[in-house]
Amino acid sequence: MSGRHGLPGRRERASPSLKGARARAVRAIVNGRPTTTGATQVALAAVARSAGGALDELLCCHFDKLAEELRAACGGDGSGSATRLNNYLKKSAGLPPSDRVRRAAIASLAIAMSARPPARPLPISIEALYPRTFQVLAEYLANSAVYDPDCYAKDARFVAGVTVPAGAQLVDLQFADGWGSDLRSLLRHVAMIGRLSLAGDARGAAMLCRPESWNNWLEIHTDQRNLEDFNEGGWDDCYRRIADILRGRSELAGLWGASWFYDPQLLEISPRLAYLQERPLERGAVMVRLRGGAIHAQRAAQTSPTRTSLIAAGRYRPICYAMFWPRRELLAWASGPPSS
Numbered sequence: 001m002s003g004r005h006g007l008p009g010r011r012e013r014a015s016p017s018l019k020g021a022r023a024r025a026v027r028a029i030v031n032g033r034p035t036t037t038g039a040t041q042v043a044l045a046a047v048a049r050s051a052g053g054a055l056d057e058l059l060c061c062h063f064d065k066l067a068e069e070l071r072a073a074c075g076g077d078g079s080g081s082a083t084r085l086n087n088y089l090k091k092s093a094g095l096p097p098s099d100r101v102r103r104a105a106i107a108s109l110a111i112a113m114s115a116r117p118p119a120r121p122l123p124i125s126i127e128a129l130y131p132r133t134f135q136v137l138a139e140y141l142a143n144s145a146v147y148d149p150d151c152y153a154k155d156a157r158f159v160a161g162v163t164v165p166a167g168a169q170l171v172d173l174q175f176a177d178g179w180g181s182d183l184r185s186l187l188r189h190v191a192m193i194g195r196l197s198l199a200g201d202a203r204g205a206a207m208l209c210r211p212e213s214w215n216n217w218l219e220i221h222t223d224q225r226n227l228e229d230f231n232e233g234g235w236d237d238c239y240r241r242i243a244d245i246l247r248g249r250s251e252l253a254g255l256w257g258a259s260w261f262y263d264p265q266l267l268e269i270s271p272r273l274a275y276l277q278e279r280p281l282e283r284g285a286v287m288v289r290l291r292g293g294a295i296h297a298q299r300a301a302q303t304s305p306t307r308t309s310l311i312a313a314g315r316y317r318p319i320c321y322a323m324f325w326p327r328r329e330l331l332a333w334a335s336g337p338p339s340s
């Protein structure tokens with residue numbers, strides 16, 4: 001019986017010839033990329049089994065097809081892959097996507113993914129980060145009180161190979177797979193150029209009008225579970241790893257991200273975070289003012305008593321800015337001396 005979306009249904013499940021998740025974990029270490037330690041694989045296997053071995057076996061058998069579908073669904077606000085996985089769990093696995101089931105699904109998919117080479121080779125500097133990334137994921141899945149929806153969305157993209165670790169940030173390769181031809185992406189790009197022109201930033205607008213700027217951009221995200229490298233040196237290392245990705249993929253336009261921490265108000269309010277906007281700007285990036293909103297205020301206030309009280313007093317309204325760092329400028333910086 002075929003499940004929806006062309007995936008085999010539950011009854012079609014292959015017999016569990018691999019003797020469970022632990023055997024697959026060991027096989028992954030032997031045959032797969034050296035991406036995880038044995039302890040991490042065992043921890044992931046324990047979470048994978050926690051929703052019953054049937055789900056684990058099902059996801060392992062159907063990993064390649066499901067990962068392809070998660071990649072295809074990854075556009076929009078970044079939650080598309082998670083929504084697609086929820087649909088799979090409901091319709092093809094016959095399970096409600098409860099907190100426990102979602103954890104088990106991500107753990108199973110992470111084990112399956114770790115046993116496979118990436119669709120396109122990744123720089124060594126990126127590959128080297130996988131053991132730590134899997135470790136953080138395993139610890140989070142095993143120990144967190146609730147499975148935060150934003151973390152789940154990131155994890156669904158990660159196990160599908162959309163997102164790769166780069167240290168201080170996660171990087172979405174999604175646009176590298178053809179999203180640049182999407183009408184919505186093109187319209188968004190035109191809107192960015194319009195905003196720069198209206199703000200009088202002719203240099204920035206001209207930069208985003210270059211022919212290569214209409215190609216696909218790598219997108220960065222902060223992962224709250226892994227902030228060890230969230231400091232100036234860690235970000236520079238991250239940019240250099242991103243440069244490694246760009247060198248291997250000439251079709252990419254550069255790097256972009258959007259956050260409240262690119263807001264120039266931060267230079268006075270939180271000068272400790274000034275490096276986040278100053279370093280890219282010094283090195284050829286452009287910032288585009290987007291908008292304020294509850295989510296940006298909530299994130300800006302989350303860790304900082306100073307920003308919290310300024311927001312409460314009505315003296316600071318966090319604004320989200322987009323940062324675009326074109327490949328030409330980013331690679332020129334990355335090939336310069338280490339401290340520049």
Ligand SMILES: CC(C)(COP(=O)(O)OP(=O)(O)OC[C@H]1O[C@@H](n2cnc3c(N)ncnc32)[C@H](O)[C@@H]1OP(=O)(O)O)[C@@H](O)C(=O)NCCC(=O)NCCS
Binds near residue numbers: 222261300303305306
């Ligand atoms: C983005 C983020 C990781 C940056 O964290 P950070 O580097 O610690 O910097 P913050 O400005 O947030 O620091 C928060 C508090 O930690 C303390 N702190 C941070 N760095 C410090 C340092 N070097 N020395 C002493 N205290 C420090 C301060 O008390 C500071 O509060 P204050 O602003 O009232 O002084 C953090 O703000 C965060 O997790 N935000 C919520 C999620 C988010 O916004 N993610 C990005 C989405 S686009």
